[in-house]
Amino acid sequence: MKVVVISGSPRENANTEIMMKHVAEYVEQKDVELKFINLSEGGFEYYRGWVDDYNEKTLQAAKDIMAADVWLIGTPIYNSMYSAALKNLFEFVNYKETEGKTAGLAIIASGMIGFTDVQTLLTQLMSYFRVITNPTPVFVTADKMADGKIIDDDVKSRLNQMVDKTLELAKRN
Numbered sequence: 001m002k003v004v005v006i007s008g009s010p011r012e013n014a015n016t017e018i019m020m021k022h023v024a025e026y027v028e029q030k031d032v033e034l035k036f037i038n039l040s041e042g043g044f045e046y047y048r049g050w051v052d053d054y055n056e057k058t059l060q061a062a063k064d065i066m067a068a069d070v071w072l073i074g075t076p077i078y079n080s081m082y083s084a085a086l087k088n089l090f091e092f093v094n095y096k097e098t099e100g101k102t103a104g105l106a107i108i109a110s111g112m113i114g115f116t117d118v119q120t121l122l123t124q125l126m127s128y129f130r131v132i133t134n135p136t137p138v139f140v141t142a143d144k145m146a147d148g149k150i151i152d153d154d155v156k157s158r159l160n161q162m163v164d165k166t167l168e169l170a171k172r173n
Contacts, residue, residue, distance in 0.1 A: 001170065003027050004068035007038045008075035008086030014040055015108050015145045020074040022150055026160050035064040039085045047091035062092035070102050070170045072163060077109040077118050090125060099130035100173055104166030105137035106159060115139040134166040
């Protein structure tokens with residue numbers, strides 16, 4: 001099974017990156033092939049239409065997403081929306097190559113507002129790609145992070161459970 005973990009924040013050392021690195025480290029313990037796409041690393045181009053040439057990093061990320069059986073997506077909430085960088089990345093993904101894949105979601109915000117709105121938007125995006133979405137996302141507040149680490153064991157546990165349930169859902173397909 002191929003798994004892609006996507007950290008959807010363009011900010012360096014972002015809480016989303018911390019959260020999704022935890023997810024990737026947990027996935028590494030599984031018997032799967034793992035790719036990690038970290039949008040904070042930069043070098044990802046903005047979508048300008050299908051007629052333009054794009055750099056290899058951008059095209060490889062899209063290929064990795066389309067090749068994966070499971071997508072584990074993390075995003076911050078920016079202005080009641082998932083990140084524009086994440087939206088941009090999915091502009092490169094061909095919906096004709098994604099039907100039947102499975103996704104798990106992790107959403108982080110500074111406070112306890114907007115989680116279900118962003119979950120709904122991401123689930124709608126997954127529906128466009130005909131991807132089955134784990135109905136149990138993980139909602140995390142930024143106060144659960146400190147010094148580049150997740151400081152709440154419950155958050156770690158919930159992220160691990162999301163991974164396990166998403167992989168289990170994918171095996172059923």
